[in-house]
Amino acid sequence: MSSESPDVPDDDDVAQRVKNVRVEEEMEQSYIDYAMSVIAGRALPDVRDGLKPVHRRILYAMHEAGVSSGSAHRKSSSIVGETMGDYHPHGDSAIYDTLVRMAQPFSMREPLVDGQGNFGSIDGDPPAAMRYTEARMAPIAEELLADIDMDTVDFEANYDGRLEEPSVLPASFPNLLVNGSSGIAVGMSTNVPPHNLGEVIDATVHLIENPDCSIPDLMEHVPAPDFPTGANIVGRNAIRKAYQTGRGRLRVRAEYHVEENDRGSDSIVITELPYQQNKSRLVERIAEDVNDGSLEGVRDLRDESDRDGIRVVVELKSNANTDIVENHLLESHLERTFGVINLALVDGQPEVLTLKEMLEHYLEHRKTVVRRRSEHELAEKEERAHILEGRLRALENAEDVVETIRDAADRDAARAALSETFDFSDSQAAHIVRMQLGSLTSMEAAEIEDEYEEVTARIERLEEILGDESELLGVIESELRELREEYANERRTRVIESTGEVTDEDLIPEERVVVTLSEGDYIKRTPVETFTRQHRAGKGVIGTDLKEGDRVSTVFTASTHDYLLCFTDQGQVYRLKVYQVPEMSRTARGTSAVNVIDLDDDEEISAVVTADDLDFDSEEEYLTMATRDGYVKRTAVSEFANIRSSGIRAVKLEHGDALVDVEVTDGDGDVILGTEEGMAIRFDESEARPMGRSARGVRGVKLGDGDRIAGVAAAYDGDERDLLTVTEYGYGKRTALTEYRRQSRNGKGLVDIKTGQRNGRVASVHVVDDDDEFVAMSEDGQIMRAPVSEVSEYGRNTQGVTVMDLESHDRLAAVDVFTPDPADD
Known part of the structure; x- marks a missing residue:
């Protein structure tokens, strides 16, 4: 063993490598880097597909694992494990919470995950542990991933460089508006309300056909957000402001009615709740008001909700003033404010967007997707047409081709001989060498000719789409209309006119x-x-x-x-x-x-x-x-x-x-x-x-x-x-x-x-x-x-x-x- 000490760097060399910086400047830059990492990497959705990274990674992991809408349900723990191991190393609880939310029909206007088991409730009950629940993609989620294997979006390295993940999904529909998004970043937050799929598609089609349309024009198709829990939005001014500026405060009111009960007195029956309102907590708060005397005239309070829907009954005393109780419930419990902040990432930077801007950014993304898909398909079709041309020429000279192959010493020699004798390309020659003799029949020849005609027609169509933007937009419009036909459903949230502030005194x-x-x-x-x-x-x-x-x-x-x-x-x-x-x-x-x-x-x-x-x-x-x-x-x-x-x-x-x-x-x-x-x-x-x-x-x-x-x-x-x-x-x-x-x-x-x-x-x-x-x-x-x-x-x-x-x-x-x-x- 050598007794010589290892080389020790000279003090002057070390000093030269030390960089002196002001601590406040280093802290400022480090905080900015951290803030942008949170903003872009966790908290804010991308305007193109409406997803945050964790949502995108869960769906892509399910896609890669074959957990589609047509497959069997897979244990949630398996999906969470694959997502965490391959794409999202931020802890299983965050991934599972996101998976659960994507499966909750009271959280998502169009749920992206089909869950099986206990995925929580509108009462705030937690979901079962991930080892007990199962999940698979909902059919509409596959529309977000459609054509992802056709070079439609960019991919980037995952966190450890082993795999690649999409930076954005192709998104066949404007998911940011349809399912909305909420999140808190560093110094900013987003709160995009969900909307009706059919209405959003109608507005997108209108924008395609009328690029210079105004926001009021778009509101003819998208009159208001459409929450999964229904209820009512009070007044149109706040909606108009939110769509025109990207910010607004909507008053969302529960749906209820007054009916006569068996005792002959009135009951106020609540059947729909404002978005994100906890039903169990609502009932508790009403009971607290009754017990402390701030809400007079209530005889009984019952939650009669079941799988068919919400039904909370506030039974009144015979001498109660129904209008007063109703007004108290509205003032204290049945109305909530939804603060709209249409904040999303545009080219990696956070921006507050109007309704038209969100649709315009989506259309730009969709044009890129369809263009790249068309280019990818065109390359495939041209390659296929080239092969079919070789096969047709081989059929025309079948006897000579067979003789040439038979006289060759091996496959490589056969490919070379075909290329030299008949001027086939390398790919054509390789394909012909692999052909079976049965493909030389007259029926096979007819099938090849039919396929060649189809491929050449498709090539012409793809070149037309890529050469004319109006044709490209026509494809987008046609696909949107097909989606609407398959997935659109009735609006749940109603818009009611504001009658001004109604006080107890007015009643x-x-x-x-x-x-x-x-x-x-x-x-x-x-x-x-x-x-x-x-x-x-x-x-x-x-x-x-x-x-x-x-x-x-x-x-x-x-x-x-x-x-x-x-x-x-x-x-x-x-x-x-x-x-x-x-x-x-x-x-x-x-x-x-x-x-x-x-x-x-x-x-x-x-x-x-x-x-x-x-x-x-x-x-x-x-x-x-x-x-x-x-x-x-x-x-x-x-x-x-x-x-x-x-x-x-x-x-x-x-x-x-x-x-x-x-x-x-x-x-x-x-x-x-x-x-x-x-x-x-x-x-x-x-x-x-x-x-x-x-x-x-x-x-x-x-x-x-x-x-x-x-x-x-x-x-x-x-x-x-x-x-x-x-x-x-x-x-x-x-x-x-x-x-x-x-x-x-x-x-x-x-x-x-x-x-x-x-x-x-x-x-x-x-x-x-x-x-x-x-x-x-x-x-x-x-x-x-x-x-x-x-x-x-x-x-x-x-x-x-x-x-x-x-x-x-x-x-x-x-x-x-x-x-x-x-x-x-």
Whole structure:
């Protein structure tokens, strides 16, 4: 063994081979190389055949293995193994996932793989393992590979150089449009929707015949995408934009109908889903909405789907508003947005394409394929014609040819002798030497002459195709029409016109309702018309079915279309659309308030303001708030423009204080505070300067021992209206506003009504007109509706008259005043 050390390179030589580069430049170039590799090698389809490399390699591996539509099914694991071993070394799971998708009729408009076994479901169920499933090519997939052995496309070395694979498939139909494609690359993504094969072929034929046609012309043939799961595309503008620009957002709506069920109520039956929507997850989400109360009126939810199709039944309660439930389902579950991004590789570079550009690129590819196929076939036919010419000459000189072959020493000598004697080419001579004597019969000669005529006619046709592009396009058109005849089927997705955004409010008739809320947090609404007008001092009717120990805490009237600001005793304000409160009969208990408004524990609504007429941009309109301990605060309406679903703070309260009432004022009037002990103070609104929402406010009235604020009202100079005061035992009166002189804020005020053993404490104060009506409700749930004019007018410091006849143990919970509609009974 030699003890000499191996040659060690000189340090200077090593240094000379080291290249200094900036790290940011190296990282940038490396990332670009990686990004382009992902873009071109995995994520984006080729505009010519509409396939990504993994799809193309699976189909080609099946083609090479003879797994055609006419063969027996092959184990999926075998197909995956051959694809991975020969063409796609990126892992078996990625290959199998692609194979599965190509076999799913709910994923592909025209499935390219015929699967046998469990290949997953629209419910999101995973496919069986590849060792359990079998597959073969679907007939239409063979059309993508047709003529691939006729030098129609370029081939390139596979990943290890052992084999060659096609860089693109011949693609006898525009697969990119027919089956669509989706994928995420580095910094870009594609989402091409699937289309109807027959319509796409019609558009391609139209483009062949009218190269200068416009996109609207093509849309006469391709009106919209055609999803494998059917459903509906809402509106045509988004479709037009997607086809004209390559980008758009389509609203896809489930197909459903309303039918009457065995119970006599309605059921909403869903029969088709938007593309790529998981049916099982849809049912779960609808059930979640029902359970958490955001979707009212659903009795039962069933998935009755089978092999014949989808059928999801949403069974409604007898008192449910079908339009409202339907609108909620549309808004939350039955509509999805499909973002169109027609991004594909054109000459290896990603481009966003219009409808016409996609068809033009496909036609250019198809022209290349047919031209190369024709050139390949022409070479074969010319070679065959050359051989047939030799055979015909050999038949003409049969005896001499046989003599020449018989006299030759061997085959090589025979070929040479034939070439020299009869001027045959090498290929002709070799063919003649291999001929059998039986081919010299007269019948065989006739067959050769017929074949020669056919071959020469075909050569003439091929030369015509290659010499005239119109003839070439005619071949493409003819082949497309044949494909359409064999594979086209009916459109599944319908296009429906957009009727604009339909809200729940559009579906609810506008009517005045009475909203009741109990201390146990039960809430409901009931049409005012349910309660007929009574005379003053009536007992009323049952207005709600209370649980034992529960009491009515709030009652107010509003229109179903009103947008309300709901103020609570804890100083918070929430927003509420009245129609969101479930409508129920007057004897119903109501639903849990947490389903409608996000109140905290022990929090009660103490005042309600209709927001529809408020100008939230104004700094001259105010919400004037009064607290139980006598504080008053004005805050600009603009500070309540954005109210979260969880509410916002309206006023800061001291410990033990509570917000009692809220009134809308304009800064030019007076504020009237009424107390539970029957006092009232009127002062200029400007004495309470505007403050922010987090402020406590200023003292409005000096309360006596044990006294508290009952309510707040607004009045103006020369106001001819009355102040309606009602007490807890159901007594009350009207007094002209002119009897309440203006004082300074924080005074004791004047006696408004006598309180005591008969009347009890004041429950509410309201400024009223003669034409107004009031709704009074007791803690036990009795409710009465009566005209304000039924309540007698008295001066201040009087007891008033009976407004509502209450049981001895009952108390008045709340009173609300409204101006009736002429249609109210």
